[in-house]
Amino acid sequence: MTEQVMAAIDGSPFSEGVCDSAAWASQALDAPLTFLHVVDNHPQTAEADLSGNLGLGAREHLLEELASLDERRAKVAQEHGRLMLKAAKDRASASGVDDLHCRQRNGTLVETLLELEDEIRLLVIGKRGESAQQASEHLGSNLERVVRGLHRPILMVPESFTPPTxxxxxxxxxxxxxxxxxxxxxxxxxxxxxxxxxxxxxxxxxxxxxxxxxxxxxxxxxxxxxxxxxxxxxxxxxxxxxxxxxxxxxxxxxxxxxxxxxxxxxxxxxxxxxxxxxxxxxxx
Structure with missing residues (x-):
């Protein structure tokens, strides 16, 4: 596959900056642009934390409810991601990018990027993700792990982006x-x-x-x-x-x-x- 500009987006305030800078890079490099959203479906709660000392029947019922809840959460997260990908694609298209793609994967961002490394010419990523604290000097842990693991150029961007001179x-x-x-x-x-x-x-x-x-x-x-x-x-x-x-x-x-x-x-x-x-x- 042709090496591409890959932009990792989520629900953080940095996603618009990621989208705009990725569109700029795609056009400057004359390279395809792919927006990537990764759904992390790790369990939210350990079963022992909620089952406690309930009777066997009640415990089994609770675990069934938890499994159903996790399934609903996953579906909501996937749909949320699809909407974000569409919005990013529309924004990049409006700025003049023609060769646009969207990908949604399950797993962790770092593992997914390592799997896709051979396809990446430039990775664009926000300073923090949606799950990070929003303190102005906080650096997302995903960014640090990606920088250490990925052997590709990485463009870290703030919340807004203007093409540099x-x-x-x-x-x-x-x-x-x-x-x-x-x-x-x-x-x-x-x-x-x-x-x-x-x-x-x-x-x-x-x-x-x-x-x-x-x-x-x-x-x-x-x-x-x-x-x-x-x-x-x-x-x-x-x-x-x-x-x-x-x-x-x-x-x-x-x-x-x-x-x-x-x-x-x-x-x-x-x-x-x-x-x-x-x-x-x-x-x-």
Missing amino acids: RVMIAFDGSKTTRKGVELLARSPLFKGIACHVVMVGADTGDNRTQLEWALDSLKGAGHEAQGEIRAGEVEETLRAYQKDHAIEMVVMGAYGHSRIRHLLVGSTTTSVLRRTSLPVLLLR
Whole structure:
């Protein structure tokens, strides 16, 4: 099957942002767009919690009622999902996307995405799902598990999405972030978008050489490109640069051992993703 933009939607406030950003990506990449909704039918309640010390007949009757209730819940969840998928498809179609598909699966989101990984060119997912707490700095646990398990680019989006005109990549000269620069340079997703390259660390000769390579790669591909080497704490430095230059999307490499690549392993990464109000493209 042709690799596609896959957008995971649910009943969270982030679904509209997911829909709009996925439509943008589908058109920019000239790739099919599939909306995915996963119904998690895990039992809501353990039987011993409700049966207690009832007599055998009453207990069996209660378990029958619980089974019937679970079945009704599953049907409602599936119908709810179908309505959400239709709404997402209609919204994307109205924005000009033609090659549209919807899929509904039973199971968990993480397991489903891992099964479909070979079909995914780009995954679009909200910062939190409908079952997550809605605190502004809360990060959905599904997102963390998906990032750790899926070896595909992942676009994490806020509640609303506007196509970016300025994108920033956190760069450290590593293999992962060099691939990120090359992706920025060649991907139709970023055609016509100004690219900013930021290195966090000392202004050494080696770092200056790495930065010049990144800027030359982007300019050679026709991008407007600029960058800086800034000293300081990684998260604060990146956030300050975003504010100074009105950055509208962040690109980060996922996993590794250097200061920037470590972001998706420890607490700094979680903090970056929690606090940002921007779309973040995570690369593997």
